[in-house]
Amino acid sequence: MPIKEGERVYLQLEDGKKYLIKVERGKFFSTHLGNIYFDQVMEKEFGEEIYTSQGKKAFLLQPGIVEDIFHMKRRTQIVYPKDLGFILLMLDVKENDRVIDVGLGSGAMCGALARLVGEGGKVYAYEKREEFIAIARYNLSEWGWEDRVEIKEKDIKDGLEEREVDALFLDVPNPWDYLEECWRALRGGGRLAIVSPTAGQVMEVLRKLESLPFRGTEVWESLFRQYKVNPSAFRPTDRMVAHTTYMIFSRKVLPSACSSDLKEAEN
Numbered sequence: 001m002p003i004k005e006g007e008r009v010y011l012q013l014e015d016g017k018k019y020l021i022k023v024e025r026g027k028f029f030s031t032h033l034g035n036i037y038f039d040q041v042m043e044k045e046f047g048e049e050i051y052t053s054q055g056k057k058a059f060l061l062q063p064g065i066v067e068d069i070f071h072m073k074r075r076t077q078i079v080y081p082k083d084l085g086f087i088l089l090m091l092d093v094k095e096n097d098r099v100i101d102v103g104l105g106s107g108a109m110c111g112a113l114a115r116l117v118g119e120g121g122k123v124y125a126y127e128k129r130e131e132f133i134a135i136a137r138y139n140l141s142e143w144g145w146e147d148r149v150e151i152k153e154k155d156i157k158d159g160l161e162e163r164e165v166d167a168l169f170l171d172v173p174n175p176w177d178y179l180e181e182c183w184r185a186l187r188g189g190g191r192l193a194i195v196s197p198t199a200g201q202v203m204e205v206l207r208k209l210e211s212l213p214f215r216g217t218e219v220w221e222s223l224f225r226q227y228k229v230n231p232s233a234f235r236p237t238d239r240m241v242a243h244t245t246y247m248i249f250s251r252k253v254l255p256s257a258c259s260s261d262l263k264e265a266e267n
């Protein structure tokens, strides 16, 4: 099937340089190896090659979630694929789930959650700053997930409106202040994930989690190293991203499991 107007294409030039572009009839995209004419792109299918105005080869690839995230508009720190994939699995997010995302920021995690919950699920995304909401809305609509997300311009300190949600993702500087509210919003056994970049934040969260009806707490960090894909000089790349965030996971337990600490959470 030919590529359509409005579709996004992940263009890979013959020198390896990559761009995420959106096809617009009658227009072109300039690169250092010449122009790519969109009318010619619309005569091709994904996976095919095309030539720039300088006769250089390029491939027309389909962007996936990783390219979406690396090329998204952003004004905030985002959760990178390195951590994001593990968080989604630890939260066990699946079709038809109802999940909460605080704070929405530029919407990287929100988009990934929306993709997994499917048409029958919902992501309730809280963000206190209007300007970030505008960016996240733009990203979500580019990816086609906006119908699955209900954005709330609200500070979590004023409460979460949902109850019995399956999973909750918390990405704010002071998560320990909101753990009671997270407990109220989750269903029994519902999963909580928190990202915090510094050890002091993690310790604060752990102290608070210990005092509340959450169990099965785990803390993880992911260490990833990329490799040069040269078969005759295969080795790690010169630089690596050493630290992005710590990831804290826990689960809500119910009154019969621990009645004394529940009373505190309910108040």
Ligand SMILES: C[S@@+](CC[C@H](N)C(=O)[O-])C[C@H]1O[C@@H](n2cnc3c(N)ncnc32)[C@H](O)[C@@H]1O
Pocket: 076, 077, 078, 079, 102, 103, 104, 105, 106, 107, 108, 109, 110, 126, 127, 128, 129, 132, 154, 155, 156, 157, 171, 172, 173
């Ligand atoms: C690091 S960014 C979130 C990035 C996002 N998770 C992503 O993957 O793109 C943190 C966001 O939380 C928002 N935020 C901080 N405190 C908040 C609060 N109390 N209530 C709602 N949003 C909050 C900030 O405005 C910021 O946009």
